[in-house]
Amino acid sequence: MAVQSKIILPQHVSDKSIKQLVSALTDIYLKHRTNISRTVYITLFVALINRIRNAIQEQKAASLHQARVRQHPGTSSTEGEATIKKRVELNREFFKNLLRLLKIVIPGWRSKELRLILTHSFFLVIRTLISLYVAELDGKLVSSLVRGKGREFLLGIVWWMMVALPATFTNSMLSYHQCKLALQYRSRLTNHIHDEYLSNMTFYSLSALDDRIKNADQLITVDVSRFSNSLAELYSNLAKPILDMIIYNYSLSRSVGGEGLFMMSLLVQVSANVMRVLTPPFGKYVAEEARLEGDFRFQHSRLIDYSEEIALYHGHQAERDSLDKGYFTLIKHVNRILRRRYYHSLMEDFVIKYFWGALGLMLCSVPVFFQIPGQTLRGMGDRTESFVTNRRMLLSSSDAFGRVMFSYKEITELAGYTSRVSTLLDVMDDIQAGHFEKKLVSSAGTDENAAILQGRGKVVESPDIEFIDVPIVSPNGDILVRKLNFTVRQGEHLLIVGPNGCGKSSLFRILGGLWPIYGGTVRKPPFTDIFYIPQRPYLSSGTLRQQIIYPDSLREMRDKRVSDADLLRILGTVEIEHIVDRVGGWDAEEEWRDVLSGGLQQRVAMARLFYHAPKYAILDECTSSVTLEIEKAMYDNAKALGITLMTVSHRRSLWKYHGHILQFDGQGEYIFTRLDAEKRMRLEDEKDELDLQLRAVPEIERRIAELTAL
Numbered sequence: 001m002a003v004q005s006k007i008i009l010p011q012h013v014s015d016k017s018i019k020q021l022v023s024a025l026t027d028i029y030l031k032h033r034t035n036i037s038r039t040v041y042i043t044l045f046v047a048l049i050n051r052i053r054n055a056i057q058e059q060k061a062a063s064l065h066q067a068r069v070r071q072h073p074g075t076s077s078t079e080g081e082a083t084i085k086k087r088v089e090l091n092r093e094f095f096k097n098l099l100r101l102l103k104i105v106i107p108g109w110r111s112k113e114l115r116l117i118l119t120h121s122f123f124l125v126i127r128t129l130i131s132l133y134v135a136e137l138d139g140k141l142v143s144s145l146v147r148g149k150g151r152e153f154l155l156g157i158v159w160w161m162m163v164a165l166p167a168t169f170t171n172s173m174l175s176y177h178q179c180k181l182a183l184q185y186r187s188r189l190t191n192h193i194h195d196e197y198l199s200n201m202t203f204y205s206l207s208a209l210d211d212r213i214k215n216a217d218q219l220i221t222v223d224v225s226r227f228s229n230s231l232a233e234l235y236s237n238l239a240k241p242i243l244d245m246i247i248y249n250y251s252l253s254r255s256v257g258g259e260g261l262f263m264m265s266l267l268v269q270v271s272a273n274v275m276r277v278l279t280p281p282f283g284k285y286v287a288e289e290a291r292l293e294g295d296f297r298f299q300h301s302r303l304i305d306y307s308e309e310i311a312l313y314h315g316h317q318a319e320r321d322s323l324d325k326g327y328f329t330l331i332k333h334v335n336r337i338l339r340r341r342y343y344h345s346l347m348e349d350f351v352i353k354y355f356w357g358a359l360g361l362m363l364c365s366v367p368v369f370f371q372i373p374g375q376t377l378r379g380m381g382d383r384t385e386s387f388v389t390n391r392r393m394l395l396s397s398s399d400a401f402g403r404v405m406f407s408y409k410e411i412t413e414l415a416g417y418t419s420r421v422s423t424l425l426d427v428m429d430d431i432q433a434g435h436f437e438k439k440l441v442s443s444a445g446t447d448e449n450a451a452i453l454q455g456r457g458k459v460v461e462s463p464d465i466e467f468i469d470v471p472i473v474s475p476n477g478d479i480l481v482r483k484l485n486f487t488v489r490q491g492e493h494l495l496i497v498g499p500n501g502c503g504k505s506s507l508f509r510i511l512g513g514l515w516p517i518y519g520g521t522v523r524k525p526p527f528t529d530i531f532y533i534p535q536r537p538y539l540s541s542g543t544l545r546q547q548i549i550y551p552d553s554l555r556e557m558r559d560k561r562v563s564d565a566d567l568l569r570i571l572g573t574v575e576i577e578h579i580v581d582r583v584g585g586w587d588a589e590e591e592w593r594d595v596l597s598g599g600l601q602q603r604v605a606m607a608r609l610f611y612h613a614p615k616y617a618i619l620d621e622c623t624s625s626v627t628l629e630i631e632k633a634m635y636d637n638a639k640a641l642g643i644t645l646m647t648v649s650h651r652r653s654l655w656k657y658h659g660h661i662l663q664f665d666g667q668g669e670y671i672f673t674r675l676d677a678e679k680r681m682r683l684e685d686e687k688d689e690l691d692l693q694l695r696a697v698p699e700i701e702r703r704i705a706e707l708t709a710l
Helices: 002-031 033-069 092-105 112-147 150-197 202-208 216-256 258-278 282-305 307-312 316-364 379-432 447-454 504-511 544-549 554-559 564-573 579-583 598-612 628-640 652-657 677-709
Strands: 074-077 435-438 458-461 465-473 479-488 494-497 521-524 530-533 616-620 644-648 660-664 670-674
Touching: 092 150, 092 216, 092 379, 112 150, 112 216, 150 202, 150 216, 150 379, 202 216, 202 379, 216 282, 216 379, 258 316, 282 307, 282 316, 282 379, 307 316, 379 435, 465 504, 479 660, 479 670, 504 521, 504 616, 504 644, 530 598, 544 554, 544 564, 544 579, 544 598, 564 579, 564 598, 564 628, 598 628, 628 644, 628 652, 644 652, 652 677
Parallel strands: 074 435, 458 521, 494 644, 494 660, 530 616, 616 644
Antiparallel strands: 465 479, 465 521, 660 670
8 A cells, every 4th residue: 555655645746736737738828828829910911021022033033034034035946845834733823824814804903803803802891790690699599598588589580581681692793793793704714715716827926836725716705705704713713711710719719718719720721731732633624634634625626627638538537536535544643533533532531520520629629628818608598699699609619710721622723724735825926026846847947947946037118029148947947048139129020930839838928927037138028918818718707798898897908998889890800790799799798718619719819919910929729720711811901000910820821911020940959040921832832742752762671672672
């Protein structure tokens, strides 16, 4: 027994000393409670300010680096993919891109979008205050039940029903403002993109001279819409929870004490950080899914565009294999996202619903078991009211915090859409600055060719067309002609001939301002004085009148004092005035590519040329589907209108309409000289006759050998 008493005594003394120590520490804490709380809050505020300052510095450094990169225009040769896929994360790049897009969708302090945000924020505050009042009313109702006071309970029910009216109105207004914000965001962003996309031939350069954007149509239509919806939803799903957390936590701190709330917040923050570390990169997954969706859609679009060629080759099975492969890759990626979301949801539900719920019950019980300064709870009813009110506010605060946590996935999805839309804007800015990135041929990697591709020439406005030491480059970076020199003055018609791939189309694209000039000097009139007619003319959607006056509008046509009778005379020049009555008049709208034959389409294109009557016309095999009589009428009328013709054609019948010839040999050399059509015709006839004789030589030799053998 003595031994046992010796063992128990030190334990008793130890428990007593621990209680005394805890009591002393508690007294000290209560004595300095205000100073300790202020120190904690100041420390947290300083840490937040420091973190914001570091983020701003990183953003400035990234902006300076990107500005230095854009100071060096040129065409970059890339191996494999045109660009390395950007990793989608919540980093300074995301916030920089998001800020740039926000400046577009919210252009100023007086914009409609900002007014919508302010009214939306007003209703968010009203909704939170209503929720706070409902929490207090809920506690009073339960307290009335516990105390058995029916009159107070019925009065509380009446107030409950009266609060429902402003609450439902507020919820409806929140939904309305969110939808309006998404629509306004999309309108602003789409208009901005259209301004850049449809200026300076960016829409052409984006597809022909740069490999970084494969599906611009999907980015402008689908991804812009998703970004706008995601941004509008994020504000509502993030602003209200944050506001709820601030108001509810303030009310809770007054009810249960700031110490318990701080400890609970600390535990919640630790668990939230763990969850964030374990959260998969959903933004990267969303961006990759959108890319795969675009590729799959592009494959179907390509199948439609080349349906005739594929059908003639019986290539449906090969296309089926390609489509199945694209769809399988897409579904495989979607299933991967679903698996990651499943495991992530398990973790989120356990932590948010159960772990944080247990912490909340402990926090709500603090006023019941401990004396909170400034509060006096008397009887069962007061304790019940306090517990129910605190629990309601804590549930609302926890729900708000949970929505903030769930919004992390929404933010990562927004990061994916932000990355794709910002990439489109960045590439368009690079193109307008003269910087291109394209997968080039191997010959482009040589030092001499690379120097040409990195260089830039100049364009000088002039009444004549002149090329001075201008290199002709193919779309894949192959140097077709290193230095091209020729001059075309008004009235001097030029015929351009040569094998396929020699640089004829590249020459016209330079004249049309579609391609960059990699060196030398190009003198040419303004764009409005040069008109281009391809072999397969473009027919726009709209009326028959719009096919003739394109790209003019009806108002511009009226401003030029051109009437429908004038258009009919132009159609008579190419002998197609009958189509006006056949299709139902000038205002008839059809899919003209399907309604008109190839020959009629070429005549419509020439009528368009006669309507605009430019100083120069580039005719690229534009009479290949018409008769010689119609061709003669076209060229005679064009020359009568004072249009200087630059024709690409191998038809001998066109030689007599031109005074100069630019002939490419396909080996990097060319000849520019005057054209004597009659002499060239005689020489070509003599050449053809000699070719026939040369083809007969093997047969003659065989016959001689047979006769010799007799």
